[in-house]
Amino acid sequence: MAELNGKRLVLGVTGGIAAYKAAELARLFVKDGAEVNAVLTQSGAQFVTPATFQALTGKPAWSDLWDARMPDSMAHIDLSRGADVVVVAPASADFLAKLAHGLADDLLSTLCLARDCPLLVAPAMNRQMWENPATRRNISQLLQDGVIVLGPASGDQACGEIGMGRMLEAMELHDAVTGFFQPKMLARRRVMITAGPTFEALDAVRGLTNLSSGKMGFALARAVRDAGAEVTLVCGPVTQSTPAGVTRFDVTSTQEMHAAVMQRVAACDIFIGVAAVADYRPAETMRDKIKKDDKPMQIALVPNPDILAEVAARPGAPFCVGFAAESRDLEKYAEGKRQKKNLALVVGNLVQDGLGGDGNSVILFDEQGKHPLGPAPKIEIARGIVAHIGQMLAGDGRE
Ligand code: C5P
Numbered sequence: 001m002a003e004l005n006g007k008r009l010v011l012g013v014t015g016g017i018a019a020y021k022a023a024e025l026a027r028l029f030v031k032d033g034a035e036v037n038a039v040l041t042q043s044g045a046q047f048v049t050p051a052t053f054q055a056l057t058g059k060p061a062w063s064d065l066w067d068a069r070m071p072d073s074m075a076h077i078d079l080s081r082g083a084d085v086v087v088v089a090p091a092s093a094d095f096l097a098k099l100a101h102g103l104a105d106d107l108l109s110t111l112c113l114a115r116d117c118p119l120l121v122a123p124a125m126n127r128q129m130w131e132n133p134a135t136r137r138n139i140s141q142l143l144q145d146g147v148i149v150l151g152p153a154s155g156d157q158a159c160g161e162i163g164m165g166r167m168l169e170a171m172e173l174h175d176a177v178t179g180f181f182q183p184k185m186l187a188r189r190r191v192m193i194t195a196g197p198t199f200e201a202l203d204a205v206r207g208l209t210n211l212s213s214g215k216m217g218f219a220l221a222r223a224v225r226d227a228g229a230e231v232t233l234v235c236g237p238v239t240q241s242t243p244a245g246v247t248r249f250d251v252t253s254t255q256e257m258h259a260a261v262m263q264r265v266a267a268c269d270i271f272i273g274v275a276a277v278a279d280y281r282p283a284e285t286m287r288d289k290i291k292k293d294d295k296p297m298q299i300a301l302v303p304n305p306d307i308l309a310e311v312a313a314r315p316g317a318p319f320c321v322g323f324a325a326e327s328r329d330l331e332k333y334a335e336g337k338r339q340k341k342n343l344a345l346v347v348g349n350l351v352q353d354g355l356g357g358d359g360n361s362v363i364l365f366d367e368q369g370k371h372p373l374g375p376a377p378k379i380e381i382a383r384g385i386v387a388h389i390g391q392m393l394a395g396d397g398r399e
Pocket of ligand 1: 254272273279305307322
């Protein structure tokens with residue numbers, strides 16, 4: 001994965017215990033291809049040392065406005081010029097107050113004021129400090145000024161209290177920054193996605209399910225969110241964590257998934273069925289555990305509703321995208337499904353290429369023909385699908 005290839009980031013670290021997470025964040029940025037210049041405030045350097053960031057980024061870490069290592073002694077200008085983004089994580093209450101008022105009395109605050117690129121901040125502080133009217137005022141000023149505020153989250157705090165003010169985890173911040181760089185091709189669209197397997201109960205402990213991990217559906221939820229859309233995710237039993245900002249509804253059976261989708265689908269512009277929905281369910285679910293005996297057993301199955309086909313057949317249906325996981329004859333089956341279910345787009349893949357893994361290789365089928373994507377990590381495949389949907393919608397002038 002190299003989603004930040006060629007990007008130049010300034011990572012600002014201010015004084016808060018969450019500074020230890022900034023070291024992990026620097027590592028994730030670098031691993032993902034970014035060039036990172038770390039800038040620590042004096043109090044930031046009380047929590048983590050410049051040497052840590054120097055080792056992780058492979059570049060000197062900066063703290064001093066008068067650093068003689070800069071040939072022209074203008075670190076505040078030189079570090080921000082050419083940067084694609086400045087990310088301050090953690091951003092303390094004090095630093096946010098300085099930003100809101102345009103104060104510039106150390107390298108990081110001066111650099112932020114002198115920058116000509118976007119600024120992202122990840123607040124981290126005690127819950128009382130976060131809720132204090134002064135901080136509320138500063139945050140709303142920063143939002144008005146176009147600063148992007150990431151988090152904070154709610155939870156256990158280092159001081160022993162519980163509440164809002166925890167800095168987002170390094171992985172969440174990394175995702176937010178990669179998302180920030182994505183073109184907003186689906187801005188203001190409302191998108192519903194189904195993901196994961198379904199589980200059709202047979203008795204109190206057993207059921208019919210499949211090997212879908214939900215990874216592709218969750219990658220798509222992230223990519224669609226990053227493209228500027230509002231995302232509702234309806235998913236079967238999976239262990240994936242919900243991308244920030246995505247509204248998630250958990251279901252178990254196909255009938256529950258069907259009900260959850262039908263209740264909300266009228267409000268969406270795009271519907272993407274990624275879920276590996278069970279085509280059949282047991283005709284009867286036993287309340288108790290079925291007991292074994294020596295005789296062969298037969299289980300009667302009845303067909304499940306086809307959620308995607310039903311959505312696509314609605315009057316004023318949303319733009320519908322289906323997935324076709326096939327074990328053979330991919331083109332024939334995928335294009336056949338597109339026509340039969342009346343879908344704008346079908347994403348076809350061979351099960352041996354995608355199921356359960358982190359990567360995938362797919363072919364997009366639409367009215368124009370077929371478009372191969374990958375092999376690539378699922379998030380890259382997802383971004384490619386989003387770009388294709390964006391182009392199709394721009395082409396047919398749908399608003
Ligand atoms: O017909 P098939 O199951 O292969 O079609 C796959 C596509 O249809 C996927 O997009 C899947 O999410 C959707 N589907 C559905 N409801 C079903 C069966 C499939 O939404 N009962």
